[in-house]
Amino acid sequence: MSKLVxxxxxxxxxxxxxxxxxDKILGxxxxxxxxxxSQFDIDPxxxxxxxxxxxxxxxxxxxxxxxxxxxxEVVKDGKTFYWSGKYHNDMNTRDTLVTELNTLESFxxxxxxxxxxxxxxxxxxxxxxxxxxxxxQMTSPKLVxxxxxxxxxxxxxxxxxxxxxxxxVITINDEEARQLSGEYSLVTAAKIIHSMGPQYxxxxxxxxxxxxxxxxxxxxxxxxxxxxxxxPTGAGDTFAGGFAGFLAxxxxxxxxxxxxxxxxxxxxxxxxxxxxxxxxIESVSKDEIKKRLQQFKQLTQFDIEFN
Amino acid sequence: MSKLVxxxxxxxxxxxxxxxxxDKILGxxxxxxxxxxSQFDIDPxxxxxxxxxxxxxxxxxxxxxxxxxxxxEVVKDGKTFYWSGKYHNDMNTRDTLVTELNTLESFxxxxxxxxxxxxxxxxxxxxxxxxxxxxxQMTSPKLVxxxxxxxxxxxxxxxxxxxxxxxxVITINDEEARQLSGEYSLVTAAKIIHSMGPQYxxxxxxxxxxxxxxxxxxxxxxxxxxxxxxxPTGAGDTFAGGFAGFLAxxxxxxxxxxxxxxxxxxxxxxxxxxxxxxxxIESVSKDEIKKRLQQFKQLTQFDIEFN
Numbered sequence: 001m002s003k004l005v006x007x008x009x010x011x012x013x014x015x016x017x018x019x020x021x022x023d024k025i026l027g028x029x030x031x032x033x034x035x036x037x038s039q040f041d042i043d044p045x046x047x048x049x050x051x052x053x054x055x056x057x058x059x060x061x062x063x064x065x066x067x068x069x070x071x072x073e074v075v076k077d078g079k080t081f082y083w084s085g086k087y088h089n090d091m092n093t094r095d096t097l098v099t100e101l102n103t104l105e106s107f108x109x110x111x112x113x114x115x116x117x118x119x120x121x122x123x124x125x126x127x128x129x130x131x132x133x134x135x136x137q138m139t140s141p142k143l144v145x146x147x148x149x150x151x152x153x154x155x156x157x158x159x160x161x162x163x164x165x166x167x168x169v170i171t172i173n174d175e176e177a178r179q180l181s182g183e184y185s186l187v188t189a190a191k192i193i194h195s196m197g198p199q200y201x202x203x204x205x206x207x208x209x210x211x212x213x214x215x216x217x218x219x220x221x222x223x224x225x226x227x228x229x230x231x232p233t234g235a236g237d238t239f240a241g242g243f244a245g246f247l248a249x250x251x252x253x254x255x256x257x258x259x260x261x262x263x264x265x266x267x268x269x270x271x272x273x274x275x276x277x278x279x280x281i282e283s284v285s286k287d288e289i290k291k292r293l294q295q296f297k298q299l300t301q302f303d304i305e306f307n
Numbered sequence: 308m309s310k311l312v313x314x315x316x317x318x319x320x321x322x323x324x325x326x327x328x329x330d331k332i333l334g335x336x337x338x339x340x341x342x343x344x345s346q347f348d349i350d351p352x353x354x355x356x357x358x359x360x361x362x363x364x365x366x367x368x369x370x371x372x373x374x375x376x377x378x379x380e381v382v383k384d385g386k387t388f389y390w391s392g393k394y395h396n397d398m399n400t401r402d403t404l405v406t407e408l409n410t411l412e413s414f415x416x417x418x419x420x421x422x423x424x425x426x427x428x429x430x431x432x433x434x435x436x437x438x439x440x441x442x443x444q445m446t447s448p449k450l451v452x453x454x455x456x457x458x459x460x461x462x463x464x465x466x467x468x469x470x471x472x473x474x475x476v477i478t479i480n481d482e483e484a485r486q487l488s489g490e491y492s493l494v495t496a497a498k499i500i501h502s503m504g505p506q507y508x509x510x511x512x513x514x515x516x517x518x519x520x521x522x523x524x525x526x527x528x529x530x531x532x533x534x535x536x537x538x539p540t541g542a543g544d545t546f547a548g549g550f551a552g553f554l555a556x557x558x559x560x561x562x563x564x565x566x567x568x569x570x571x572x573x574x575x576x577x578x579x580x581x582x583x584x585x586x587x588i589e590s591v592s593k594d595e596i597k598k599r600l601q602q603f604k605q606l607t608q609f610d611i612e613f614n
Binding site for chain 2: 089090091184185186187188205208209211217218219220222225226227228229256259260262263264293297298299300301302303304
């Protein structure tokens with residue numbers, strides 16, 4: 001089975017939306033990526049760091065889905081990364097209320113020996129030099145996927161650019177693509193980001209879907225329009241996990257197959273937003289996923305004939 | 308050949324974008340709808356009103372594309388509707404600088420006798436009671452398509468609701484769908500708008516594409532991502548003209564065929580934004596359209612197999 005190395009945060013999230021407020025619940029980029037990728041027939045491992053306050057129950061949630069947790073360092077007497085945020089009524093914008101880095105400040109990821117030969121690495125949003133240190137531990141990865149955000153463009157742009165040279169696929173949102181490239185048009189922005197390293201540029205547009213750029217080719221995966229978005233937290237990471245997980249399972253990293261990966265990512269993300277935290281992505285069944293993929297087909301496929 | 312009745316403004320537009328500024332040029336909803344619809348093998352007629360200042364050359368632009376102009380009333384000593392606007396740097400928002408209704412204030416549309424039996428009516432954005440008066444002149448239209456905007460929701464909501472009872476397809480943008488329905492989710496908004504009359508709800512999202520809703524079905528047509536958007540004026544009307552023109556040509560108003568119509572609309576709109584005013588939609592060739600439709604296929608079609 002194809003190995004997938006996932007690096008990122010395992011965290012406590014506390015979320016407020018117009019629908020309610022949670023206590024501290026399981027969150028973090030690596031958590032969502034892992035739960036999403038574990039929908040596929042692959043061998044995923046999470047590399048992360050938590051404190052002693054991180055419940056064993058949360059680790060069990062991961063390992064019960066056959067996610068290897070050997071690379072999750074538990075810091076004695078340490079506290080787990082904690083994020084709290086509040087969504088506005090439109091559910092597209094949010095305020096961060098609290099960010100406590102805690103053990104994340106000294107995160108020095110160590111890829112377990114048996115995963116160093118993995119074909120695919122999915123780097124969740126982290127300090128770019130930390131992401132680079134993971135790439136350097138891998139023997140000969142076929143595909144390195146990196147997620148990042150505006151925060152690192154603001155305070156660590158040079159480090160990010162150095163890391164990007166070793167990256168095959170970058171996933172960022174539309175505003176971040178504009179910031180990183182200095183171009184408003186996403187087509188032009190993608191070309192400039194190509195030239196920084198990544199051959200493939202995935203631009204996430206939230207409720208407006210996601211675009212994949214490669215050379216002069218483009219592909220567009222819509223987000224599934226939903227009657228109710230309950231909690232958008234983790235949608236982008238679920239998307240990335242579905243993308244990486246599908247590619248790992250199929251063992252085919254062609255542009256054509258990345259189209260399918262983008263649809264899988266978008267499909268899985270549509271479940272995550274249906275309830276608070278990881279609840280829905282933990283419980284979704286293969287049948288539900290299949291039905292929703294059919295909805296994506298109906299949503300996008302047309303039959304204009306050309307002669 | 309299938310007849311299509313188009314009602315709306317023929318106008319002078321004066322446009323300023325970050326790329327430059329025009330003099331008064333040919334514009335108006337009916338103009339863009341007509342030029343777009345005339346790409347198909349149909350018999351379209353425009354019903355509109357202009358002043359004596361409207362150049363014969365502009366009328367010729369329409370008739371040379373086999374658009375019947377009998378229903379364009381020319382008011383002696385009257386002045387043509389004039390709109391001037393300035394786009395912001397993001398090209399998604401604009402300020403209206405001048406609106407002079409002129410002859411439009413006394414527009415009393417008269418559908419030419421030989422077009423009263425047309426199967427499809429495309430009502431461009433106008434006062435809702437004026438739109439209704441056109442529907443009432445038709446013998447037995449199979450499909451009435453109506454475009455409108457927030458302005459009428461603000462000042463003539465009751466009239467709009469009365470007109471909507473006679474409408475099969477409404478095209479509005481996302482903010483207008485939210486305003487008309489009072490719902491943020493577009494899925495829920497479409498359901499409420501259905502209940503006002505239109506069986507089909509098309510929600511235009513500009514650079515984010517367009518959604519078609521019917522009962523519990525949805526279809527999504529992306530906008531083609533472009534390296535450069537030169538002038539968005541008329542994109543929505545070009546979209547509507549492509550949608551209506553394709554349906555008229557195929558004589559098939561099923562939901563499945565509306566998917567193709569949505570793609571055609573989006574495809575033709577992608578040309579309009581490539582230069583100022585009607586320049587590009589006037590000059591585009593059948594071959595260019597065909598090539599771009601292929602791009603839409605590549606942009607959206609994927610081949611996940613289900614077993």
